[in-house]
Amino acid sequence: KQEVTQIPAALSVPEGENLVLNCSFTDSAIYNLQWFRQDPGKGLTSLLLIQSSQREQTSGRLNASLDKSSGRSTLYIAASQPGDSATYLCAVENSNYQLIWGAGTKLIIKP
Amino acid sequence: SQTIHQWPATLVQPVGSPLSLECTVEGTSNPNLYWYRQAAGRGLQLLFYSVGIGQISSEVPQNLSASRPQDRQFILSSKKLLLSDSGFYLCAWAGDPSYEQYFGPGTRLTVT
Secondary structure (H helix, E strand, O other): OOOEEEEOOEEEEEOOOOEEEEEEEOOOOOOEEEEEEEOOOOOEEEEEEEEOOOOEEEEOOEEEEEEOOOOEEEEEEOOOOHHHOEEEEEEEEOOOOOEEEOOOEEEEEEO | OOEEEEEOOEEEEOOOOOEEEEEEEEOOOOOEEEEEEEOOOOOEEEEEEEEEOOEEEEOOOOOEEEEEEEOOEEEEEEOOOOHHHOEEEEEEEEOOOOOOOEEOOOEEEEEO
8 A cells, every 4th residue: 555754744944945855655656746735724736746757857946856766756945935835745646546645744934 | 728616615514414515627628536635734635536427436435425417527515514524625637648636726614
């Protein structure tokens, strides 16, 4: 059974720092991996999707990497801003198009 | 471009009352559709998913049901709500080519 773990559960850093969020999964047979952002009381916003055959994806200040063999993905945020404060969720998709979710990392960027 | 709508945005219902939440998608055809629930301080739980009209798969046994009467419409229902049904309900769609999931704004349900 696929399990997804996100570390740390919470992170607080000063504005301007670069940071890394971690996601690990137990079964490497995944279709893709997605990173999402959720603001308090809001829906989810898709940030990046990495297909199982890809190693990384970039969007602006965000870079996500995928190492399927070791069951790991990282989300790198460069030059963090207070507006980046949110909960970041990692999810892996199986061959039935279902997402298995991590519990999230709550990120606070201090001005 | 594709958009996904959910309504209502918030709902307060007494225990034992019925429920109907609606989700519609625009700008795509034959999407996969999903209902999730997020309880306070908890992760997302997949409730139902559908790969086509009338095709519903349930992930969690409960007093909720789902229907897909049209290609881009997904409805979550209950005949009698329980206190434990309170939560944030999210609808999502995915489609060709990447099957990346996109979420609606959610419905916050409070059962009193």
